[in-house]
Amino acid sequence: MATAQQYDLAIIGAGINGAGIARDAALRGLKVIIFDKNDMCSGCSAISSRLVHGGLRYLEYGEIPLVYESLHERRYLRLTAPHLVEPLRITIPVYAGARRGPLLIRLGMLAYDLLSFRKTVPNHEMLNGVEIHEAEPGLEVEGLRAAARYYDAQVTFAERLVLENLLAARSAGAEIRTHCEVTRIVVEGGEVQALSFEDYAGNTQEVRVNTVVNAAGPWVDRVLEAAPTTTRRLIGGTKGSHIIVGKFAGAPQDAFYVEAAADGRPFFIIPWNNQYLVGTTDIRYREDLDHIRASGAEVDYLLAETNRVFPRASLSREDIHYAYAGVRPLPYKEAGPESAITRRHIIKVNKNVAKGLVSIIGGKLTTYRNLAEQTVDTIAKLQHRKLPSCRTRDTDLPGAWGIDRARERLFELGTLSAAGIERLLHIYGGRAAAIAELASTDSQLAATVGGENRVLAAEVVFALREEFAVTLTDIVFRRMMIGFDADQGRKMYPQVAAIAAREAGWSQEQEVQQLDGLAQYARSLRVG
Ligand SMILES: Cc1cc2nc3c(=O)[nH]c(=O)nc-3n(C[C@H](O)[C@H](O)[C@H](O)COP(=O)(O)OP(=O)(O)OC[C@H]3O[C@@H](n4cnc5c(N)ncnc54)[C@H](O)[C@@H]3O)c2cc1C
Numbered sequence: 130m131a132t133a134q135q136y137d138l139a140i141i142g143a144g145i146n147g148a149g150i151a152r153d154a155a156l157r158g159l160k161v162i163i164f165d166k167n168d169m170c171s172g173c174s175a176i177s178s179r180l181v182h183g184g185l186r187y188l189e190y191g192e193i194p195l196v197y198e199s200l201h202e203r204r205y206l207r208l209t210a211p212h213l214v215e216p217l218r219i220t221i222p223v224y225a226g227a228r229r230g231p232l233l234i235r236l237g238m239l240a241y242d243l244l245s246f247r248k249t250v251p252n253h254e255m256l257n258g259v260e261i262h263e264a265e266p267g268l269e270v271e272g273l274r275a276a277a278r279y280y281d282a283q284v285t286f287a288e289r290l291v292l293e294n295l296l297a298a299r300s301a302g303a304e305i306r307t308h309c310e311v312t313r314i315v316v317e318g319g320e321v322q323a324l325s326f327e328d329y330a331g332n333t334q335e336v337r338v339n340t341v342v343n344a345a346g347p348w349v350d351r352v353l354e355a356a357p358t359t360t361r362r363l364i365g366g367t368k369g370s371h372i373i374v375g376k377f378a379g380a381p382q383d384a385f386y387v388e389a390a391a392d393g394r395p396f397f398i399i400p401w402n403n404q405y406l407v408g409t410t411d412i413r414y415r416e417d418l419d420h421i422r423a424s425g426a427e428v429d430y431l432l433a434e435t436n437r438v439f440p441r442a443s444l445s446r447e448d449i450h451y452a453y454a455g456v457r458p459l460p461y462k463e464a465g466p467e468s469a470i471t472r473r474h475i476i477k478v479n480k481n482v483a484k485g486l487v488s489i490i491g492g493k494l495t496t497y498r499n500l501a502e503q504t505v506d507t508i509a510k511l512q513h514r515k516l517p518s519c520r521t522r523d524t525d526l527p528g529a530w531g532i533d534r535a536r537e538r539l540f541e542l543g544t545l546s547a548a549g550i551e552r553l554l555h556i557y558g559g560r561a562a563a564i565a566e567l568a569s570t571d572s573q574l575a576a577t578v579g580g581e582n583r584v585l586a587a588e589v590v591f592a593l594r595e596e597f598a599v600t601l602t603d604i605v606f607r608r609m610m611i612g613f614d615a616d617q618g619r620k621m622y623p624q625v626a627a628i629a630a631r632e633a634g635w636s637q638e639q640e641v642q643q644l645d646g647l648a649q650y651a652r653s654l655r656v657g
Contacts, residue, residue, distance in 0.1 A: 133323060133334075133335040133336050133337045134162075134336055134337065135160075135336075135337040135338070136160050136161060136162045136304075136336055136337070136338045137154075137159040137160045137161065137338070137339075137340065137512070138154050138159050138160070138161045138162075138338065138340045138341075138342065138508060139161075139162050139163070139164070139324050139336060139338040139340070139341045139342070140154075140161065140162070140163040140164070140341075140342045140344055141164055141311045141324075141341065141342070141343050141344060141345050141352050142163075142164070142165060142172070142343070142344040142345040142346060142348070142352075143163050143164070143165035143169035143170070143291065143295060143305070143307060144165075144169075144170060144172045144173060144174040144291065144344065144346050145170070145174040145287065145290065145291050145294070145492075145494050145497040146174075146344045146346070146474075146489050146492050146497050146500055146501070147163055147165070147342070147344035147345075147489075148163070148169065148170075148291045148292075148294035148295045148298065148497075149294050149497040149498055149500065149501035149521075150342055150344060150489075150500075150501040150504050150505065151163040151294065151295065151298035151303045151305075152294045152295070152297045152298040152301065152303075152501065152521065153498075153501040153502055153504075153505045153519055153521055154298075154303075154501075154505045154508065155297075155298045155299075155301035155302050155303040156297070156298075156301045156519075156520055156521065156524070157505055157509075157516040157517050157518075157519065157520075158516065158517060159505075159508070159516070160302065161298065161302070161303040161304070162303065162304040162306060162336055162338070163295070163298065163303060163304070163305055163306065164306045164307075164309045164310070164311050164324075164326055165306075165307045165308070165309070166308070166309065166310035166311070167307070167308065168307050168308065168598070168599065168600070168602070168603040168607055169288075169291050169292060169295055169305075169307050169597075169607070170287065170288040170291035170292065170607055171607065172345075172346045172347065172348070172455070173346040173347055173455050173456060173457065173458060174287050174288075174291055174346070174494060175287060175288055175453070175455070175607070176369070176371070176453045176454060176455030177287055177369075177494050178371065178397055178399065178406065178408055178409055179283055179284050179285060179286075179287055179399075179401065179406065179494075180217070180281055180282070180283055180284075180397070180399075180494075180495070181202075181203050181206050181207075181214050181281065181282040181283065181284050181494065181495045182199065182203065182281035182282065182495060183196045183199045183200040183203065183241055183244065183245060183281065183495075184196055184199050184472060184493070184495070185237055185241055185279075185386070186395055187199075187472060188237050188240055188241070189237075190471075192471065192472065192473065193240075193244070194473075195471075195472060195473050195496075196240075196241070196244055197244045198496055198499055199493065199495045199496055200241070200244050200245035200248065201245070202495050202496050202497075202498055202499055203245070203248070203281065203282050203495060204245070204247065204248055204249055205498060205521075205522050205523070206282070206284075206495070206498070207249045207250075207282060208249070208523070209521075209522075209523065209524060209525050209526055209529060210284075210290065210293065210525070210526040210528070210529055210558075211529060212528050212529055212532060212554065212555070212558030212559070213284050213285075213286070213289055213290050213293070213526070213528070213558065214282050214283070214284050214290070215282060215283055215284075215285070216249070216250045216280050216281075216282055216283075217280065217281050217282055217283040217384050217399070218278060218279075218280055218383045218384065219278070219279055219280070219281055219383060219384045219385070219386050219397075220256075220261070220264075220265065220276050220277070220278050220381070220383045220384070220385050220386070221234055221276060221277045221278075221279075221385075221386045221387070222261060222268060222269075222273060222275075222276045222385070222387060222438065223273075223274050223275045223276060223277070224269075224272040224273055224274065224388075225272040225274055226272065227388050228388060228393045229388060231255075231274060231275045234275075234277045235255060235277065238253040238255070238277050238279055239253075241253065241279060242279075248280075250280035250281075250282070251280055252279075253277055253278060253279035253280075254277075254278050254279075255275060255276070255277055255278075256275060256276045256277075256278060257275055258270075258273045258274055258275060258276075260276075261273065261275070261276035264382070264383075265381050265382065265383065266379070267378070267379020267380060267381060267439050267441055267442075268379070268381065268438065268439060269437065269438050269439070269440050278383070283384075283399065283401070284494065285401060285402055285555065286402075286556065286610050286613075287494055288606070288607040288608075288610065289528075289556060289557075289610070290494070290526075292596060292607070292608070293526040293527050293528055293558075294497075294526070295597075296527045296596070297524075297526060297527055300527070305597055306326070306328070307597060307599060307603075308328070308329040308599050308600075309326045309327065309328050309329065309334075310326060310327050311324050311325070311326045311352065311355060312325050312326060312327055312333070312355060313325035313355050314341060314352075314355045314356040314357075314483065314486065315335075316356055316357050316358070316482075316483040319483060319484055320339060320483060320484040320485055321338065321339055321340065321341050321483045321484065321485035321486050322337065322338075322339065323335050323336060323337050323338060324336055324338060324341060329599060339485045339512075340485045340486075340487070340508055340511060340512060341485060341486050341487070342487045342488075342489065342504060342508070343479075343486065343487065343488040343489065344488075344489045346456075346458040346489075347364060347366045347418050347455070347456040347457075347458045348418060349363055349364050349458060349488050349489070349490065350362055350363055350364050351418070352488075353479070353482065353488065356479075356482050356483055356486065357483075358481070358482045358483065359482075360479060360481055360482050361461075362461045363460070363461055363477060363488060363490050364458050364459065364460070364461055364490060365413070365459055365460065365461035365462050365463075365470070366413075366414050366415075366418075366456035366457055366458060366459060367411050367412055367413055367414055367456065367457050367459060367470065368410065368411075368412045368413075368414035368421065368454060368455070368456055368457075369408065369409035369410055369411055369412075369454065369455065369456075369457060370408060370409060370410045370423035370424070370427040370428070370431070370452060370453070370454035371406055371407060371408030371409055371423070371431075371452060371453055371454070372406075372407050372408065372423065372428055372431050372432070372449045372451075372452045372656070373401070373404050373405070373406055373407070373449065373450045373451050373452065373453075373613075374404060374405050374407065374435075374444055374448050374449055374450060375404055375405070375448065375450060375615055376403075376404070376405070377405070377439065377441075377442040377443075377444055377448065378439075378441040378442055378443070379439045379440070379441035379442055380400075380405060380439065380442070381398065381400075381439065382400075383400075384397060384398065384399040384400060385397065385398040385399075385438065387434065387438050389430070389434045390434065390437055391430060391433070391434065394411065396408060396409060396410075396431070396434060397409070398435055398438070398439075402610075402613050402614075403615070404450060404615055407431045407435055408431060410423075410427045410430065410431070411457075412427075414456050418456060420653075421454045421455055421456060422452075422454055422653065423452040423453070423454040423656065424454075427454070428446060428449065428452060428656055429446075432444050432445065432446070432449075446656055449655075449656045450615050450616075450617070451613075451617060451651075451654040451655050451656070452654060452655075452656050453654055457491075458489075458490065458491055458492070459471070459472070459490075459491050460475060460490050460491055471491070472491060472493060473491060474489065474490065474491040474492035474493075474496065474500050475489075475490040475491060476489060476490075476500070476503055476504050476507050477489075477490055478507065478511070484511075485511065487504065487507060487508070487511070489504065498521050498522070501521065502519040502521065502522075505519065506519075526558075527558075527559075527560060528557055528558020528559050528560045528561075529558055529559065530558075530559050531558075531559030531560075531562055532554055532558055532559045532561075534559065534562055535553075535554060535557075535558070535559045535560070535561040535562035535565065536550060536554060536561075538561075538562045538565035538566065538569075539553055539554075539561055539562075539564075539565045541565070541569075542565055542568055542569065542575050542585075544568075544575050544576060544577050544582065544585070545577065545582055545583065545585060546581070546582040546583055548583055549577065549581070549582050549583035549584065549585070552583050552584070553585065553588075556609070556610055563591070563595065564585060564587050564588055564591050565587075567587045567590060567591055568585055568586070568587035571587075573586060573628075574586045574587035574590060575587065578621050578624045578625060578628075579611070579618070579620060579621040579624070580620075584609065584611060584621065586624075586628050588608070588609050589604055589609070589625050589628040589629050589632065590628065590632045591608075592604045592608035592609060593629060593632050593633055594632070596608050600643060600646060600647075601622075601625065601626055601629055601643040601644065601646065601647045602643075602646055602647045602650045604625060604629060605618055605621075605622070605625060605647055606650065609625075611625075612650075612651065617651045617654070617655075619651065622644060622647060622648070623644070626640055626643060626644050626647075627640070629643070630643075
């Protein structure tokens with residue numbers, strides 16, 4: 130067996146937190162390797178509400194520092210990844226008899242504005258019943274007393290945010306190993322020495338490392354089982370589900386944040402990817418982490434609550450394009466209401482398991498950058514090293530610049546519609562110029578896929594060559610993002626598979642296997 134490579138830091142889990150830590154650590158000069166047992170962003174980070182938000186709801190639980198942190202992280206993300214993180218106007222309707230009356234909502238809004246000073250979005254405004262009815266005629270009017278309007282931000286494709294962090298990490302020297310499951314944390318003399326992992330081909334390999342960050346999200350406790358010493362449970366996950374529907378009768382212009390009649394929990398109805406994302410639920414969960422589906426009861430709850438607020442919608446299960454569900458990696462708490470469990474993150478140094486092992490508990494998409502900064506500072510202390518200061522607050526993510534140039538290059542290709550060009554820019558930002566470059570070298574790659582002149586064949590090759598996609602599912606659902614079209618992009622699968630097979634050198638049998646895997650994944654998101 131060849132001598133294992135030595136790294137300063139190994140990260141287990143390439144969700145938003147692992148990817149953010151990899152980027153920060155690599156930018157500060159550490160030799161980093163990051164693993165994911167599946168594709169990057171295939172865990173909790175892919176099933177969120179996709180909001181980059183302060184978390185208005187957390188004010189109710191007195192989590193002022195978390196709201197403050199989130200609102201400022203929202204600003205940094207808007208500045209460093211404007212192509213991925215966009216402002217989102219949200220309306221909160223206030224009905225007679227609701228748990229949260231107009232005064233409480235107003236106070237929350239004022240606090241939100243105060244905590245987000247220097248923000249890049251406007252302050253809130255209050256509307257009376259007539260004004261809100263004029264603005265959103267589809268909204269239930271009975272008992273409607275007022276509404277609050279405020280701004281947060283949305284990351285349509287969290288997958289691309291994770292990816293761009295990994296791309297930046299790779300540019301700074303990090304090694305990215307997706308589809309590699311860490312199976313053993315090797316500890317000798319009480320200190321971490323190495324990690325064993327199983328690669329995509331099923332081979333077991335080892336890397337030498339003395340600092341490991343366990344950023345496995347809901348799987349954090351499972352990963353800790355790979356170390357020789359056991360520890361108390363860290364994660365007490367709650368399940369959250371979303372449904373995705375098309376534009377419905379009376380559908381709102383704005384995103385809506387509504388108090389559910391059934392249990393008083395606030396939930397979102399968000400314009401997203403030319404559809405509406407409705408969610409979420411929040412239920413304690415102790416079952417299988419690898420195969421989670423929205424339950425019939427969750428789906429019916431979300432449909433009923435949406436129909437109540439937008440009565441013309443009359444949504445039923447047949448209107449659902451797809452749904453997704455997952456588990457929040459929250460700190461373990463035996464009892465109490467789910468919504469009261471803190472959403473703050475904890476950077477846990479597992480010194481009772483092994484010196485050099487750190488686990489990440491909780492965290493939000495919104496706050497990943499700060500979490501990464503704090504984690505790398507913790508690693509520096511553990512390693513008794515003086516590292517350069519963190520630079521991620523004002524360092525652009527890779528797609529943030531060159532967007533106008535990319536637009537020109539895509540236009541010059543002459544094969545994409547105006548909507549197609551905007552689609553590519555929305556997904557790849559300025560990096561779309563490199564896709565145009567690739568397409569300009571080969572007329573087959575300049576052709577479009579799917580018949581609407583909005584998807585470029587070159588994207589498939591780009592995903593494999595430049596964005597470390599391995600499977601067809603990676604390409605469709607986590608690189609090109611066509612898996613989240615209303616029809617899950619299904620009519621494009623054979624064409625995308627053929628291009629990928631040519632590029633990756635798949636045999637006919639492998640191509641069929643990849644197509645089966647993709648179809649199975651797409652099916653797993655449909656509501657039966
Ligand atoms: C329903 C819901 C809605 C949410 N909405 C929002 C929101 O709108 N805004 C917001 O800011 N936050 C939101 N969050 C919170 C946020 O999504 C999560 O806190 C965050 O994504 C956690 O990221 P992570 O990187 O820690 O975990 P994950 O994204 O789960 O990443 C962990 C990774 O570890 C990998 N892994 C596991 N075991 C191994 C192993 N042995 N070897 C290698 N890899 C392994 C997994 O494959 C996975 O990819 C929401 C969460 C939920 C559940």
